Amino acid sequence: NAGVTQTPKFQVLKTGQSMTLQCAQDMNHNSMYWYRQDPGMGLRLIYYSASEGTTDKGEVPNGYNVSRLNKREFSLRLESAAPSQTSVYFCASSDRGRIYNEQFFGPGTRLTVL
Amino acid sequence: GQQVMQIPQYQHVQEGEDFTTYCNSSTTLSNIQWYKQRPGGHPVFLIQLVKSGEVKKQKRLTFQFGEAKKNSSLHITATQTTDVGTYFCAGLNYGGSQGNLIFGKGTKLSVKP
Numbered sequence: 134n135a136g137v138t139q140t141p142k143f144q145v146l147k148t149g150q151s152m153t154l155q156c157a158q159d160m161n162h163n164s165m166y167w168y169r170q171d172p173g174m175g176l177r178l179i180y181y182s183a184s185e186g187t188t189d190k191g192e193v194p195n196g197y198n199v200s201r202l203n204k205r206e207f208s209l210r211l212e213s214a215a216p217s218q219t220s221v222y223f224c225a226s227s228d229r230g231r232i233y234n235e236q237f238f239g240p241g242t243r244l245t246v247l
Numbered sequence: 248g249q250q251v252m253q254i255p256q257y258q259h260v261q262e263g264e265d266f267t268t269y270c271n272s273s274t275t276l277s278n279i280q281w282y283k284q285r286p287g288g289h290p291v292f293l294i295q296l297v298k299s300g301e302v303k304k305q306k307r308l309t310f311q312f313g314e315a316k317k318n319s320s321l322h323i324t325a326t327q328t329t330d331v332g333t334y335f336c337a338g339l340n341y342g343g344s345q346g347n348l349i350f351g352k353g354t355k356l357s358v359k360p
Binding site: 168173174175176177178223225234235236237238239240241 | 253352
């Protein structure tokens with residue numbers, strides 16, 4: 134099992150460019166999440182998908198869109214990147230069927246917007 | 248909205264010293280989870296506490312959940328260099344959906360050999 138995978142690992146964008154961050158999990162989890170992590174700010178939830186076909190806004194959704202393509206894949210799109218979106222982005226998944234319902238994180242995408 | 252506060256933000260210890268990080272919520276929590284993130288890595292789940300007053304141990308790590316289910320702590324006895332990283336608490340409030348896991352800002356632990 135690869136767990137949660139994310140692509141790309143690193144990305145540099147210019148202001149106004151768009152891009153999609155990809156996330157996939159092979160654990161058959163129902164729920165998937167996108168977080169951003171900034172120094173001193175912890176992990177902030179951008180969007181989540183409780184199950185295939187549903188998505189909901191988290192704490193900081195502005196400037197982002199998501200697509201739950203199928204049960205495995207959950208993508209995050211930046212339509213017009215801004216320097217304030219420079220961050221490390223983590224995708225995570227979880228399943229209420231597990232004892233602890235813990236979240237499994239991917240390795241992250243380090244994004245710089247110039 | 249709900250907030251989860253974590254202190255201290257940073258902690259520098261000598262190897263062998265103890266370490267404690269504290270987590271406080273503005274609302275009563277259903278449960279609390281703890282994660283560890285190594286430098287350059289991603290958060291990894293450590294434990295979940297559910298019951299009021301619950302105490303769980305993992306080798307040198309002791310986790311507590313307060314009686315009112317609004318605070319929690321992680322204590323590491325005799326730190327080692329392998330304990331270096333950032334420790335996050337994450338609370339789930341009553342009635343919250345999967346999306347209501349609120350993370351604290353973390354405590355970054357450095358250990359001097």
